[in-house]
Amino acid sequence: MGASSLILLLSCIVISLLHLPTSAQYCSYPGNFTSNSTYARNRDRILALLPSAINDNHGFYNSTLGQGSDTVYALALCRGDLSNQSCSNCVNLCSLAIIASCPNKIEAIDFGNPSQCIVRTSNKSLFEAMDTRPGRIVFEESNITDHVNEFNQALNNLVDRLVIRAAAGNSSLKFATGEKNYTRYQNNTVYGLMQCVPSISSVDCTRCLRASVDYNQKYYPRTRSVIILRPSCIFQHDLSPFLESSAGAEPPPPAPPVAVTFAPPPPSTNLTRNEDNKSRTLQPTIIIVVAVSIFLVVTVLVCALLHLRKRKGRSTVKLLVESGTNEDLPLFDFNTIVAATDNFSLENKLGQGGFGPVYKAWDLWREGKALDIVDSLLLGDGDESILASQMLLCIHIGLLCVEESATDRPTMSDVDFMLCNETALLPPKQPAFVMNSSVQSGPDSSSTTTGAAPSLNDVTVSSIEAR
Numbered sequence: 001m002g003a004s005s006l007i008l009l010l011s012c013i014v015i016s017l018l019h020l021p022t023s024a025q026y027c028s029y030p031g032n033f034t035s036n037s038t039y040a041r042n043r044d045r046i047l048a049l050l051p052s053a054i055n056d057n058h059g060f061y062n063s064t065l066g067q068g069s070d071t072v073y074a075l076a077l078c079r080g081d082l083s084n085q086s087c088s089n090c091v092n093l094c095s096l097a098i099i100a101s102c103p104n105k106i107e108a109i110d111f112g113n114p115s116q117c118i119v120r121t122s123n124k125s126l127f128e129a130m131d132t133r134p135g136r137i138v139f140e141e142s143n144i145t146d147h148v149n150e151f152n153q154a155l156n157n158l159v160d161r162l163v164i165r166a167a168a169g170n171s172s173l174k175f176a177t178g179e180k181n182y183t184r185y186q187n188n189t190v191y192g193l194m195q196c197v198p199s200i201s202s203v204d205c206t207r208c209l210r211a212s213v214d215y216n217q218k219y220y221p222r223t224r225s226v227i228i229l230r231p232s233c234i235f236q237h238d239l240s241p242f243l244e245s246s247a248g249a250e251p252p253p254p255a256p257p258v259a260v261t262f263a264p265p266p267p268s269t270n271l272t273r274n275e276d277n278k279s280r281t282l283q284p285t286i287i288i289v290v291a292v293s294i295f296l297v298v299t300v301l302v303c304a305l306l307h308l309r310k311r312k313g314r315s316t317v318k319l320l321v322e323s324g325t326n327e328d329l330p331l332f333d334f335n336t337i338v339a340a341t342d343n344f345s346l347e348n349k350l351g352q353g354g355f356g357p358v359y360k361a362w363d364l365w366r367e368g369k370a371l372d373i374v375d376s377l378l379l380g381d382g383d384e385s386i387l388a389s390q391m392l393l394c395i396h397i398g399l400l401c402v403e404e405s406a407t408d409r410p411t412m413s414d415v416d417f418m419l420c421n422e423t424a425l426l427p428p429k430q431p432a433f434v435m436n437s438s439v440q441s442g443p444d445s446s447s448t449t450t451g452a453a454p455s456l457n458d459v460t461v462s463s464i465e466a467r
Contacts, residue, residue: 080175094119154182400426
């Protein structure tokens with residue numbers, strides 16, 4: 001016996017054992033009905049309705065006819081890429097074949113010719129039932145001889161994607177198609193299709209399709225074209241295009257984001273050549289730092305008073321009583337600040353750090369008289385000890401915010417934590433003092449030196465140079 005004859009014999013034996021016959025109609029179900037009975041008439045009537053009803057329901061139709069023991073259940077499913085005409089023709093051929101070939105069978109199934117649809121009849125519900133038998137296999141006898149490993153890998157990747165997409169469908173359609181090229185320099189492409197009866201669950205759909213994939217890998221690993229039809233699902237792959245439309249195709253990948261390019265800034269016209277020009281370039285930076293410092297101090301005071309109001313439930317502090325206004329937030333007007341610093345006198349200036357100048361908020365703190373800088377209106381009437389502790393907390397945090405080293409200053413999240421939690425704070429250091437770029441070295445010196453000189457009020461010195 002030749003090798004080809006032996007393979008054909010073994011294939012026939014396997015198919016017969018697995019109840020996967022090669023004929024189109026399957027009438028081997030047990031149970032018969034009597035000719036001209038009510039059940040027979042109901043079956044013929046519902047089969048005659050399927051070809052027209054299938055197109056009104058997007059390629060899937062499930063219905064019943066009759067009552068009691070005469071109830072007939074019918075189901076029709078077309079391949080998702082078929083046109084209405086192709087679908088109706090396939091279902092019509094299946095219905096006629098069941099009537100002609102299975103005249104007295106209670107249950108029957110047909111897959112059409114050329115295997116593009118499923119039509120079933122039964123005396124029990126078919127709507128949510130998942131069945132894998134009986135089935136039908138159509139395959140091309142020629143096998144792939146080149147790039148076998150690449151083909152198998154491409155097919156496995158393709159069917160894995162299609163099973164997931166098909167099972168993720170809805171109760172109207174569980175259908176997916178796709179393609180995969182398996183050689184780099186040649187147009188060798190494998191096309192695939194997966195479909196389930198949409199009324200079964202996603203889990204049952206996956207089980208049915210996986211059973212077909214496993215069967216194909218076991219018995220037809222290098223076959224160029226295979227169709228496996230089961231009562232609940234369809235699996236097909238081919239090296240040639242076989243779809244009637246692009247329905248069920250994988251959506252294209254999203255377009256890459258549009259790259260936004262910005263023109264480089266024009267060359268600076270403010271290049272400086274000496275120390276005087278360098279110092280002038282620092283002026284915008286100093287202005288920004290001072291503005292940020294003022295904003296930070298005001299934010300700290302506002303947060304402190306809001307926190308106090310929330311914890312103690314006290315009435316808001318009344319500010320600017322003379323003008324008859326009632327403010328919810330503590331605001332220092334410009335005149336108050338001018339009076340407190342004697343019109344920003346250098347005699348009251350103690351130093352300057354990364355957040356701006358510091359006045360005699362520091363001497364009073366060191367002498368334990370920090371509350372002397374607080375307006376009496378802010379202390380309120382009664383329960384002054386609580387308000388005083390909150391004011392001292394704000395002043396303490398404010399001094400920490402003007403430390404000479406930026407790494408020693410608290411961040412805004414640290415400030416928020418300090419204001420909202422009872423915690424021990426580090427003692428503030430003396431604020432820094434920034435000298436101009438050129439100073440006199442002393443009263444007895446007739447020369448001018450460049451750089452930082454010791455401060456007259458015993459605070460540290462910061463020397464700033466242009467980058």
